[in-house]
Amino acid sequence: MSIPSFANLLTNGNFDETDSRTGLVHGRRLDQLSANWDVYTSIPGWTTQSGRGIEVQASGTVFNAHSGNLYIELDSHPNDTTTGSTNSIMFQTVNLGIGDYILSFYYRPRTDTANDNGIQARIGTDVLLNLNAVTSTSNAWTQYSALFSVTSAGSKNVTFEATGIDNQLGGFLDTVSLLQRTTDGTSETIPEPSTLALIGAAMVGLGIKLRRR
Ligand SMILES: [Ca+2]
Ligand SMILES: [Ca+2]
Ligand SMILES: [Ca+2]
Incomplete structure (x- = not known):
């Protein structure tokens, strides 16, 4: 039996994933960031x-x-093109059928100031x-996972928002995954064994179940 993908x-x-688009602060190409940022x-x-x-x-x-090589900070450096707070919001739209899902990602704070490194994860408005x-209590990439249910199929936004003090320094984000949790062993969305362990941890520990309002 082959290991499912x-x-x-x-x-x-x-x-x-990178391409030739350029940044707002330095005009750096995304595919040429090397050891830098934009x-x-x-x-x-x-x-x-x-x-x-x-x-x-x-x-x-x-x-x-x-x-x-790349990760995200959403308390973002100002530039001449965009306006508003440095704490920024980004989203991706996904099409989800009815079922249970696990959102996982890695987070770590940048500063040791209270309420400075906030990251909120949402599905739709939930x-x-x-x-x-803060760094004095957590100074490594740490994985967080949440379980949620979709009871009405359709497109949903997966959203990350920087929260707290607006000072260009915030929480870091990397390695985000959204998996469908299956109870049917023949399903084609069976995660790898390492991910199954993670899902178990999420369900026992950090997982929350949201009810559609
Ligand atoms: Ca990465
Ligand atoms: Ca920043
Ligand atoms: Ca901040």
């Missing part, structure tokens, strides 16, 4: 909803990425996770 329902959940109106799969944009950092800018750590 990982079925992430998100495009560019690792933030490592802020983008959109990146493959993800679009700014409000705020200054999506700040993409390459490994070595502040930390090393959790996956690949808040799945609200993180706001």
